Amino acid sequence: MTEPVQSISPIRQTAIISAIAVLLSFTLTGFFYLLFYGVDGRFWQAMTMAIVVPWGISIPLGLYMSKQRFKLIQLTNRLKDTQGKLRKANKALELRANFDGMTGLLNRDSFLSQLSKLRGDQDSNALLIVDVDHFKDINDNFGHPVGDQALNLLGKVFHKILRKNDIAGRIGGEEFGIFLPDTSALEGQIIGEMVRHEIESIIFEPCHNIRHVITAAMKNADAALFTAKRRGRNQVVLYEPGMRANSSLPGRERPRDLSLTMSDSNYR
Numbered sequence: 001m002t003e004p005v006q007s008i009s010p011i012r013q014t015a016i017i018s019a020i021a022v023l024l025s026f027t028l029t030g031f032f033y034l035l036f037y038g039v040d041g042r043f044w045q046a047m048t049m050a051i052v053v054p055w056g057i058s059i060p061l062g063l064y065m066s067k068q069r070f071k072l073i074q075l076t077n078r079l080k081d082t083q084g085k086l087r088k089a090n091k092a093l094e095l096r097a098n099f100d101g102m103t104g105l106l107n108r109d110s111f112l113s114q115l116s117k118l119r120g121d122q123d124s125n126a127l128l129i130v131d132v133d134h135f136k137d138i139n140d141n142f143g144h145p146v147g148d149q150a151l152n153l154l155g156k157v158f159h160k161i162l163r164k165n166d167i168a169g170r171i172g173g174e175e176f177g178i179f180l181p182d183t184s185a186l187e188g189q190i191i192g193e194m195v196r197h198e199i200e201s202i203i204f205e206p207c208h209n210i211r212h213v214i215t216a217a218m219k220n221a222d223a224a225l226f227t228a229k230r231r232g233r234n235q236v237v238l239y240e241p242g243m244r245a246n247s248s249l250p251g252r253e254r255p256r257d258l259s260l261t262m263s264d265s266n267y268r
Contacts, residue, residue: 018059022050106167154199
């Protein structure tokens with residue numbers, strides 16, 4: 001396979017250029033000399049000059065130009081490498097700016113920004129907000145690294161269950177938002193049940209051979225959240241007009257339950 005020109009060293013490039021120049025000079029000089037003067041005593045002298053002069057000019061000039069070109073190619077390659085590293089750095093910064101490093105979901109600002117843009121695009125939308133039940137107990141009993149593992153597992157559940165156009169984000173320490181565009185109340189309720197069941201089925205072992213059931217409350221309004229907790233959790237509650245929030249939620253329920261509440265699908 002022919003070697004790329006940019007990979008040829010400056011010396012080799014100069015030698016090739018000089019050889020071409022000498023060959024052309026020798027051929028043209030010999031042709032025109034024979035054409036006009038024929039073979040005489042000065043023929044070989046002229047042919048010698050046709051070889052020496054091109055070599056004398058092309059070697060230093062070609063070497064200089066080849067070195068400059070070689071440096072330019074190296075500079076271009078370094079620039080390309082720098083641009084590639086810069087694109088990777090920008091992508092990493094963008095990921096850090098828009099996504100939560102723990103779960104891979106959108107962070108709070110990005111989620112709320114996309115929610116603001118998308119919620120008016122369809123006539124029927126649904127919004128869920130997921131709050132992990134007694135997450136402080138997980139951190140206190142097993143340590144924060146184990147709590148981080150639990151959050152990571154929840155993020156994987158959302159990636160697995162949600163549809164392509166759905167968006168999910170971590171909007172608080174253990175609170176997540178799920179926006180379901182173009183989704184009716186019934187469809188949102190079904191998806192909510194799927195998420196609830198998947199969370200309840202997570203295999204989470206903070207200690208060897210000891211499974212802990214991760215529980216969460218899903219809400220899209222404080223009123224629906226209160227209703228879900230008041231009814232005992234582990235259920236889907238669709239927000240209805242007249243529901244009211246209450247800051248004084250019932251006492252600490254058993255940690256192994258799951259509640260889900262969902263807003264009206266015509267979310268604005």
